[in-house]
Amino acid sequence: MSVYTASATAPVNIATLKYWGKRDKTLNLPTNSSISVTLDQQDLRTLTSAATSADFQKDNLWLNGKEEGIKGERTIACIKDLKRLRKELEDADSSLPKFSEWGVHIVSENNFPTAAGLASSAAGFAALVLAIAKLYKLPQLMSEISKIARKGSGSACRSLFGGYVAWEMGEAQDGLDSKAVEVAPVDHWPLMKAAILVVSDDKKDTPLTTGMQSTVATSDLFQYRIKEVVPKRFEEMKKAIQERDFEVFGDLTMKDSNSFHAVCLDSVPPIFYLNDTSKKIIKLIHKLNEQEGKIIAAYTFDAGPNAVIYYEEHNENKVLGLIHKYFHQVPGWDKVAHKKANFKDSDIEFDTEAYKGVSRIILTKIGPGPQDTNQALVNEQGLPK
Amino acid sequence: MSVYTASATAPVNIATLKYWGKRDKTLNLPTNSSISVTLDQQDLRTLTSAATSADFQKDNLWLNGKEEGIKGERTIACIKDLKRLRKELEDADSSLPKFSEWGVHIVSENNFPTAAGLASSAAGFAALVLAIAKLYKLPQLMSEISKIARKGSGSACRSLFGGYVAWEMGEAQDGLDSKAVEVAPVDHWPLMKAAILVVSDDKKDTPLTTGMQSTVATSDLFQYRIKEVVPKRFEEMKKAIQERDFEVFGDLTMKDSNSFHAVCLDSVPPIFYLNDTSKKIIKLIHKLNEQEGKIIAAYTFDAGPNAVIYYEEHNENKVLGLIHKYFHQVPGWDKVAHKKANFKDSDIEFDTEAYKGVSRIILTKIGPGPQDTNQALVNEQGLPK
Numbered sequence: 001m002s003v004y005t006a007s008a009t010a011p012v013n014i015a016t017l018k019y020w021g022k023r024d025k026t027l028n029l030p031t032n033s034s035i036s037v038t039l040d041q042q043d044l045r046t047l048t049s050a051a052t053s054a055d056f057q058k059d060n061l062w063l064n065g066k067e068e069g070i071k072g073e074r075t076i077a078c079i080k081d082l083k084r085l086r087k088e089l090e091d092a093d094s095s096l097p098k099f100s101e102w103g104v105h106i107v108s109e110n111n112f113p114t115a116a117g118l119a120s121s122a123a124g125f126a127a128l129v130l131a132i133a134k135l136y137k138l139p140q141l142m143s144e145i146s147k148i149a150r151k152g153s154g155s156a157c158r159s160l161f162g163g164y165v166a167w168e169m170g171e172a173q174d175g176l177d178s179k180a181v182e183v184a185p186v187d188h189w190p191l192m193k194a195a196i197l198v199v200s201d202d203k204k205d206t207p208l209t210t211g212m213q214s215t216v217a218t219s220d221l222f223q224y225r226i227k228e229v230v231p232k233r234f235e236e237m238k239k240a241i242q243e244r245d246f247e248v249f250g251d252l253t254m255k256d257s258n259s260f261h262a263v264c265l266d267s268v269p270p271i272f273y274l275n276d277t278s279k280k281i282i283k284l285i286h287k288l289n290e291q292e293g294k295i296i297a298a299y300t301f302d303a304g305p306n307a308v309i310y311y312e313e314h315n316e317n318k319v320l321g322l323i324h325k326y327f328h329q330v331p332g333w334d335k336v337a338h339k340k341a342n343f344k345d346s347d348i349e350f351d352t353e354a355y356k357g358v359s360r361i362i363l364t365k366i367g368p369g370p371q372d373t374n375q376a377l378v379n380e381q382g383l384p385k
Numbered sequence: 386m387s388v389y390t391a392s393a394t395a396p397v398n399i400a401t402l403k404y405w406g407k408r409d410k411t412l413n414l415p416t417n418s419s420i421s422v423t424l425d426q427q428d429l430r431t432l433t434s435a436a437t438s439a440d441f442q443k444d445n446l447w448l449n450g451k452e453e454g455i456k457g458e459r460t461i462a463c464i465k466d467l468k469r470l471r472k473e474l475e476d477a478d479s480s481l482p483k484f485s486e487w488g489v490h491i492v493s494e495n496n497f498p499t500a501a502g503l504a505s506s507a508a509g510f511a512a513l514v515l516a517i518a519k520l521y522k523l524p525q526l527m528s529e530i531s532k533i534a535r536k537g538s539g540s541a542c543r544s545l546f547g548g549y550v551a552w553e554m555g556e557a558q559d560g561l562d563s564k565a566v567e568v569a570p571v572d573h574w575p576l577m578k579a580a581i582l583v584v585s586d587d588k589k590d591t592p593l594t595t596g597m598q599s600t601v602a603t604s605d606l607f608q609y610r611i612k613e614v615v616p617k618r619f620e621e622m623k624k625a626i627q628e629r630d631f632e633v634f635g636d637l638t639m640k641d642s643n644s645f646h647a648v649c650l651d652s653v654p655p656i657f658y659l660n661d662t663s664k665k666i667i668k669l670i671h672k673l674n675e676q677e678g679k680i681i682a683a684y685t686f687d688a689g690p691n692a693v694i695y696y697e698e699h700n701e702n703k704v705l706g707l708i709h710k711y712f713h714q715v716p717g718w719d720k721v722a723h724k725k726a727n728f729k730d731s732d733i734e735f736d737t738e739a740y741k742g743v744s745r746i747i748l749t750k751i752g753p754g755p756q757d758t759n760q761a762l763v764n765e766q767g768l769p770k
Contacts, residue, residue, distance in 0.1 A: 220644065251653075258652075265650060266644050267643075268639070270643045272664050
């Protein structure tokens with residue numbers, strides 16, 4: 001039995017200009033363009049191996065060590081697209097093995113706890129699509145592959161590039177122009193760092209698709225956001241990245257996070273992702289910037305209470321000094337133990353109990369896109385190791 | 386020594402279409418029209434007595450038993466306007482005593498704890514302006530008087546009428562067309578009841594004027610709210626009141642509360658008035674309406690975490706039944722002790738600890754406008770009793 005395998009990793013990306021709202025639910029076509037920063041895969045990544053063989057009767061999926069099977073419509077749609085592209089190759093070259101007719105095994109693992117509530121579906125779908133594309137030796141460019149990942153999870157398309165990434169919403173009904181593109185590679189502005197405060201939450205958040213579509217259907221302010229606010233901000237943020245202007249980048253990042261949560265609140269019924277701890281962190285960052293007289297740190301919150309705080313490396317002592325002062329009790333600081341002596345003490349007053357609402361801190365930085373890897377999660381039989 | 390006195394009461398009003406944003410800070414001219422419900426003065430009212438005498442050298446103010454003096458610019462502006470109108474009368478009839486040249490003493494008391502964080506400035510300025518207007522025997526109609534109260538506190542103009550009240554924003558630069566008018570008297574729709582959940586808060590809220598003007602200056606979504614959302618909603622809400630349509634009234638009331646808090650969140654820095662307890666109450670009311678299959682209760686939140694829940698009297702057993710189930714531990718229920726047997730038990734599941742974030746409940750209803758009163762807070766010398 002010949003078993004063919006390939007593996008790929010994909011990073012987590014955190015939007016600085018938010019994707020919220022679909023104009024087509026099946027194709028995951030958004031109501032606005034978005035921008036994200038790709039995070040370092042040393043800290044946050046999905047590793048996925050794909051295997052195929054003439055003996056595999058059906059597609060199958062193992063996630064973090066557990067056999068899940070291929071259940072979701074979105075996963076099915078991605079695999080179908082990939083097999084269709086493979087078939088085009090096979091049709092053109094009859095010497096190729098008929099992967100498009102065989103079952104595919106997918107084995108996937110995150111290097112971070114899923115329980116942290118960090119949106120892992122973006123990295124997950126990006127790695128899945130990429131591993132299979134590699135297995136199938138598809139010649140398509142990354143932006144083309146991003147359209148397939150997009151059908152799995154909208155924001156997954158942005159995880160196919162490193163550095164600073166834009167998802168251009170496109171206009172076509174079939175979504176052929178709704179894809180990710182690189183705004184700038186990591187090397188263009190490599191100083192960008194991120195501190196993620198994982199905020200404890202006692203409630204179930206509104207699921208993403210349900211929440212988005214409720215906002216689309218019921219929020220008055222949302223229509224203005226997608227038509228007037230975001231298009232302007234999209235151009236301004238790209239420019240800020242191109243010019244490495246952290247003040248503008250940070251200002252727009254914070255504004256857009258708040259704008260996104262504002263249209264959630266304007267939905268019927270209102271959707272709340274920020275909790276009291278999130279709000280405290282927001283206030284802390286504004287206090288820091290106010291004291292500095294300029295924006296040196298910028299928060300952003302996705303569809304949950306976790307804070308991602310961006311800052312440039314040369315401000316690390318100030319930013320981490322402040323965060324460490326009030327959140328040193330939570331795990332995750334060991335990574336910077338050797339730097340603590342340089343942390344600036346801060347005289348900013350803050351709720352000394354706020355750390356109780358935070359379960360851990362993840363210190364990371366901007367990172368490159370998907371990587372080739374020698375690690376494989378499947379054995380010679382095409383089953384999880 | 387002749388001392389002349391007059392007294393008046395004024396109610397608290399709670400906006401169902403929110404006032405947020407000034408186009409003129411000195412004149413308190415709003416960026417949008419608003420609508421409110423006047424609450425029963427048995428539960429919430431300010432009583433103010435005014436006294437004047439040729440012997441009074443200066444104006445003075447006593448608030449809740451404490452001499453405050455006339456400090457605020459807004460109080461000074463109101464007194465100045467009232468003296469100017471009085472002077473017009475004196476100029477036309479020289480037999481009148483020269484009140485406009487004498488000091489005025491103002492003594493004011495609330496029948497509810499100021500600590501509750503219920504916006505008391507509206508009732509306060511309405512009663513102040515009205516007591517002096519009565520003392521001066523001014524012939525102006527209530528809408529005219531409302532323009533003076535507006536200069537004290539914008540929403541005070543709405544406390545000069547009972548029932549359902551609109552504050553028409555007006556267009557004139559001098560504010561002469563920015564006044565309160567009655568949408569419908571109490572008798573038109575007398576079944577409206579209100580339960581106020583006073584929510585504990587550990588932080589200082591952003592002051593009103595600061596918050597409003599920050600939103601005006603920095604929120605993108607705010608511009609759409611005032612230009613497109615509110616004008617349409619203003620007409621729809623007036624119609625709902627005229628037609629006694631609680632479903633539409635309640636839907637618009639909740640939407641507008643959320644829209645107001647959304648533009649607060651969209652401000653730089655973001656302004657938060659709702660806390661985690663407020664959000665729980667919002668969810669509880671949506672659950673109730675969902676179970677009923679129609680809107681029978683509607684929340685609204687001003688610039689603070691307190692919830693005001695409107696409902697119609699014939700739904701009291703359902704609405705209070707649910708609220709009592711989860712908040713019976715807080716004080717304020719004695720008033721309905723005789724009705725508790727009729728409260729409907731609810732199978733709606735809810736956070737059984739939520740009551741810990743609520744300090745009291747105030748059960749009240751829609752009420753009439755300012756009342757004449759025999760109660761006086763000043764003695765024969767024109768000093769606090």
